[in-house]
Amino acid sequence: xxxxxxxxxxxxxxxxxxxxxxxxxxxxxxxxxxxxxxxxxxxxxxxxxxxxxxxxxxxxxxxxxxxxxxxxxxxxxxxxxxxxxxxxxxxxxxxxxxxxxxxxxxxxxxxxxxxxxxxxxxxxxxxxxxxxxxxxxxxxxxxxxxxxxxxxxxxxxxxxxxxxxxxxxxxxxxxxxxxxxxxxxxxxxxxxxxxxxxxxxxxxxx
Numbered sequence: 001x002x003x004x005x006x007x008x009x010x011x012x013x014x015x016x017x018x019x020x021x022x023x024x025x026x027x028x029x030x031x032x033x034x035x036x037x038x039x040x041x042x043x044x045x046x047x048x049x050x051x052x053x054x055x056x057x058x059x060x061x062x063x064x065x066x067x068x069x070x071x072x073x074x075x076x077x078x079x080x081x082x083x084x085x086x087x088x089x090x091x092x093x094x095x096x097x098x099x100x101x102x103x104x105x106x107x108x109x110x111x112x113x114x115x116x117x118x119x120x121x122x123x124x125x126x127x128x129x130x131x132x133x134x135x136x137x138x139x140x141x142x143x144x145x146x147x148x149x150x151x152x153x154x155x156x157x158x159x160x161x162x163x164x165x166x167x168x169x170x171x172x173x174x175x176x177x178x179x180x181x182x183x184x185x186x187x188x189x190x191x192x193x194x195x196x197x198x199x200x201x202x203x204x205x206x
Contacts, residue, residue, distance in 0.1 A: 045070040049201030051094065051170065057193055058141045059100040064197060068092030070109060084112060090123065094170070094197065101131030101141060101195070103172060105150040117158045119166075125150035127172055133183065134191060142191035145174035145183035154201070162205050170197040 049066040053059055070090040076083070087108035096102045107125025114120065127150040129143060136142045149172065156166025173194025175181045 043072055043206055045088075045203050045205045047092070047201045047203040049168065049199050051168075051197040051199030053094070053096055053100060053197055054141065054195045055198055056196060058136070058139060059096075059195070062096055062098040062100050064094040064096050064102075064199070066092060066094055066199060066201060068201070070203075085110070090125075094172075100139070101129050101143070103127045103129035103131075103148070103150070105172075107150065119156050119158060119164075121154040121156070121166070123150070123152060123154075129172070141193040141195065143172075143174065143193060144176060144191035145181065147174075148172045148194070149175050156203075164203040164205070165200070166203070167200050168198070170199065171195065172197075 047066070047068040047070065049068075051064040051066055053062045053064045068090060069092065070088050073083075073088045074086050076086050087110050089106070090109045091104070091106040093104045094102060105125040105127035107123060109121060109123045112120050127148045128146065129148060131143050132140050133143055133146060150170070152168060152170040154166040154168040156164050158164045171194065174183060174192050176183075176192040
């Protein structure tokens with residue numbers, strides 16, 4: 001029996017189909033890395049930022065330098081979805097560059113990844129300061145207590161595995177208005193001026 005000749009057009013079509021199929025298979029075996037893994041920073045992270053200090057308050061119009069060190073995430077829930085809820089310990093300082101109140105803080109930081117390399121953060125800390133608790137002179141804030149709450153959040157973008165950038169809203173106060181905390185024996189008369197700081201930071205993970 002004589003074999004039918006192979007037509008050139010049919011041979012070309014089969015070749016194209018095989019190439020397309022092979023390309024699809026290659027794509028199927030190389031899934032995009034998950035957003036969670038790219039933001040679950042395994043090591044340390046150092047950050048440096050600049051803030052507008054005491055916006056709207058007695059110490060407004062001054063600036064803070066903000067160094068911060070973030071430690072690895074606590075070793076819980078390594079393979080669980082709720083690992084996102086585990087915080088990273090962090091500590092840092094808000095160093096006023098014009099002689100107003102400076103503070104140091106330490107606490108917990110939660111980072112949540114979004115699409116397109118974006119991420120959001122919340123932090124909840126305790127802070128010590130070198131400012132006035134009562135009877136502050138002009139241009140200084142009456143903070144009421146020696147130990148303050150330090151809370152806030154950031155919204156940022158991760159350029160690479162190591163480098164990131166973010167904008168941050170930062171608040172420090174003694175919590176008297178919310179929790180009724182009283183210091184210096186003043187009870188309901190405890191001062192609670194606090195600070196609202198707004199700034200930007202860069203971070204490097206290592």
